[in-house]
Every structure is written in C-alpha cells, then in structure tokens.
Amino acid sequence: MPSSSDAQSKSPGTPPPPATTTTTTPTTTMTTTAETQAQSQSQTPQPATDVKPTTAEGTITTQYSFPSHRLRRRQHQCDKTPLVLVACGSFSPITYLHLRMFEMASDYVRFSTEYEVVGGYLSPVSDAYKKAGLAPADHRVTMCGLAAEETSEWLMVDPWEATQAQYMPTAKVLDHFEHEINTVIGGVEVADGDGDDDDGPRTRRPVRIALLAGADLIQTMSTPGVWDSNDLDHILGRFGVFIIERAGTDIEEAIDHLRRWESNIYVIEQVVQNDVSSTKIRLFLKRDMSVRYLIPEPVIQYIESNNLYKDDDPGAKAANRNPDKGKGLSGEAFFNRAG
Numbered sequence: 001m002p003s004s005s006d007a008q009s010k011s012p013g014t015p016p017p018p019a020t021t022t023t024t025t026p027t028t029t030m031t032t033t034a035e036t037q038a039q040s041q042s043q044t045p046q047p048a049t050d051v052k053p054t055t056a057e058g059t060i061t062t063q064y065s066f067p068s069h070r071l072r073r074r075q076h077q078c079d080k081t082p083l084v085l086v087a088c089g090s091f092s093p094i095t096y097l098h099l100r101m102f103e104m105a106s107d108y109v110r111f112s113t114e115y116e117v118v119g120g121y122l123s124p125v126s127d128a129y130k131k132a133g134l135a136p137a138d139h140r141v142t143m144c145g146l147a148a149e150e151t152s153e154w155l156m157v158d159p160w161e162a163t164q165a166q167y168m169p170t171a172k173v174l175d176h177f178e179h180e181i182n183t184v185i186g187g188v189e190v191a192d193g194d195g196d197d198d199d200g201p202r203t204r205r206p207v208r209i210a211l212l213a214g215a216d217l218i219q220t221m222s223t224p225g226v227w228d229s230n231d232l233d234h235i236l237g238r239f240g241v242f243i244i245e246r247a248g249t250d251i252e253e254a255i256d257h258l259r260r261w262e263s264n265i266y267v268i269e270q271v272v273q274n275d276v277s278s279t280k281i282r283l284f285l286k287r288d289m290s291v292r293y294l295i296p297e298p299v300i301q302y303i304e305s306n307n308l309y310k311d312d313d314p315g316a317k318a319a320n321r322n323p324d325k326g327k328g329l330s331g332e333a334f335f336n337r338a339g
C-alpha cells in the first residue's frame with residue numbers, strides 16, 4: 001500500500017484547490033436543437049495529434065477544439081445508458097496498460113452493466129502537476145495521440161487539461177467533458193430499433209461521463225490532503241468511477257472509505273495481470289534498455305527522435321528508489337540489482 005508520502009509525491013506539493021462545480025448533468029431524455037448542434041460539429045476526422053498546444057510564457061491553448069471524431073453519435077442499444085470513459089493521468093509515457101485499461105473497462109461495461117460505451121478519452125495532466133518524470137505536456141499529448149490513433153479504433157486524446165496553465169483538478173476535467181459532450185454536442189442519438197433512419201425527430205440522450213482509473217489512484221482518495229472532499233463527492237457521486245485492479249494495491253482497502261458512493265464505483269479485475277508503469281519505462285530508457293512490446297512502437301520512435309527520458313530528473317531520484325511506489329513490487333529487486 002502506498003504510504004501517504006508516496007501518494008503525495010505523485011501530486012503537486014499542495015492539494016489541488018477545491019473544485020466548485022457549476023454544471024448540472026442532464027438526467028432526462030432530450031429532444032432539442034442539440035441535433036442541429038451535433039450536425040454542425042465537424043464530422044471530419046480530427047486526430048488528436050493535429051491539435052498541438054503552443055507554449056509561450058506558461059502553457060496556453062491556442063487552437064483547441066474538442067476531439068470527437070471517434071465519439072459514437074448514435075447508440076446501438078436503446079435500453080442502455082450511453083457512457084464515455086475518461087482516464088486522467090501523467091502518461092509519461094503512455095504504456096500498453098493505459099490503453100488496455102479501456103479494453104478491460106469496455107468488456108466489463110458490456111457484460112456487467114446497463115451502460116453502453118460510446119467513447120473513450122485520455123486526458124494527460126498539465127505541466128503544472130510537477131510530478132517527477134513528467135515530460136513536457138506537448139510531448140505527452142503527442143505520444144498519447146500516436147498510441148490512440150495507431151493502436152485503437154475508438155480512443156481519443158483531449159489536450160484541454162494538458163494545455164491549461166494551472167493545475168486542473170480531476171473534478172473540473174470531468175465537468176469539461178460533460179460540457180463538451182452533453183451541452184455542446186448534445187449527447188447521443190437514441191437508436192429506435194426499427195432500422196429506419198428517416199423516422200421523424202430523433203431523440204437524443206445525455207451521455208454519462210465516468211472516470212477510468214487504476215486502484216492506486218483510487219487509493220489516494222483516502223489519503224488526507226490529496227483530494228478535496230467536495231471534489232470526491234462530485235466525482236464519485238455524480239460521475240462515478242471504473243477502477244482497474246493494480247498489483248500492490250488492496251482494492252477493498254482502497255475503496256473502504258468510499259462506501260457511501262458504492263453504487264457509482266465499479267471494480268474491474270485484471271484477469272491477465274500487467275504491472276507495467278511509466279516509472280519503469282523511464283528507468284529502462286535511462287538505462288538504455290529495450291521497452292519494445294511494453295509501449296507502442298510509434299511512441300518508442302517518438303521518444304528516440306525527441307531524446308526524451310534521458311536526462312537526470314532530480315525530482316525523480318526519490319521516486320526511482322522505489323520504482324513501483326506501491327504499484328506492485330515485482331520489479332523492485334531487479335531495479336535495485338540493475339542500479
């Protein structure tokens with residue numbers, strides 16, 4: 001189990017500011033002008049890698065447009081609630097496990113819930129997070145974009161969080177998705193099941209937005225000072241979370257303090273255990289060891305071309321003493337030997 005100092009070393013020195021949230025989740029079926037809004041949204045594919053943040057005196061979004069080229073606009077199963085999964089994290093760099101989290105969640109949702117996944121997003125944290133080993137946000141967004149575009153048919157990368165000059169608490173990030181998907185796009189069309197596309201006005205329905213996270217991240221929710229209590233209520237009470245088991249974290253212990261939101265917490269077993277972490281990848285790279293088949297090939301090429309993760313990061317030294325930080329100990333002995 002990560003100690004509270006482990007957990008706090010993952011986040012900025014001071015806890016993120018309270019998120020006072022203002023958006024309200026639509027809970028009823030919509031038959032509105034949203035259809036027009038949705039149609040006016042560009043249907044042209046917009047790979048996330050096209051949306052590049054510009055850095056000048058802090059990180060500022062200049063050409064932002066919400067990526068929706070892979071967001072399914074129409075539900076297949078009208079008896080289910082449409083769902084978008086959002087994974088927030090450093091992704092420094094993105095690994096196959098980060099991508100695999102979505103596949104595990106998608107299967108879980110399909111077989112064990114009343115939801116239907118209509119999209120999945122990676123939201124890399126901004127440089128303001130100041131975590132050890134964090135490559136610049138534009139590189140992390142680009143690597144996530146390469147991984148999503150090259151390995152998946154449904155994942156997207158939203159650069160909005162990454163390009164904020166200030167640290168954005170996860171509750172606010174989920175509000176952003178809620179706004180873009182339900183207010184701007186207007187949710188999704190409901191399939192009427194008759195196969196006839198020309199039937200009268202189409203009904204639209206709001207999409208449920210949910211956080212997708214590993215058990216270690218959820219465990220930090222019980223660590224004093226890391227999450228604001230209003231944010232927890234907002235994230236777990238209103239959005240909900242799909243949690244992927246992670247070696248080294250006791251899932252029952254991780255959610256023990258979160259029981260009051262139990263109905264919005266879904267725990268997903270990792271049937272095939274994979275305890276790869278970005279920390280291990282960075283250590284391998286620093287030692288000039290192969291990371292092939294642990295992260296996607298285009299990401300490896302991008303890291304090589306941009307000479308990433310080679311320099312000593314003074315902040316990373318403490319983390320490197322325990323490369324897994326409570327996320328599974330299998331590599332620790334190896335790293336100590338190799339170091």
Ligand SMILES: Nc1ncnc2c1ncn2[C@@H]1O[C@H](COP(=O)(O)OP(=O)(O)OP(=O)(O)O)[C@@H](O)[C@H]1O
Binds near residue numbers: 087212213216275278
């Ligand atoms: N092997 C894994 N098993 C389960 N969840 C994981 C795994 N690797 C990453 N995650 C989850 O992916 C999300 C984003 O992870 P993050 O970018 O922090 O990766 P990480 O590998 O934990 O990074 P680092 O090693 O730099 O701390 C988090 O919710 C984290 O819990």
Ligand SMILES: NC(=O)c1ccc[n+]([C@@H]2O[C@H](COP(=O)(O)O)[C@@H](O)[C@H]2O)c1
Binds near residue numbers: 231
């Ligand atoms: N209070 C908060 O909103 C809060 C606290 C801790 C981590 N987080 C998020 O969780 C993710 C954690 O990523 P790491 O596992 O890479 O530290 C980041 O996206 C970070 O913003 C949010």
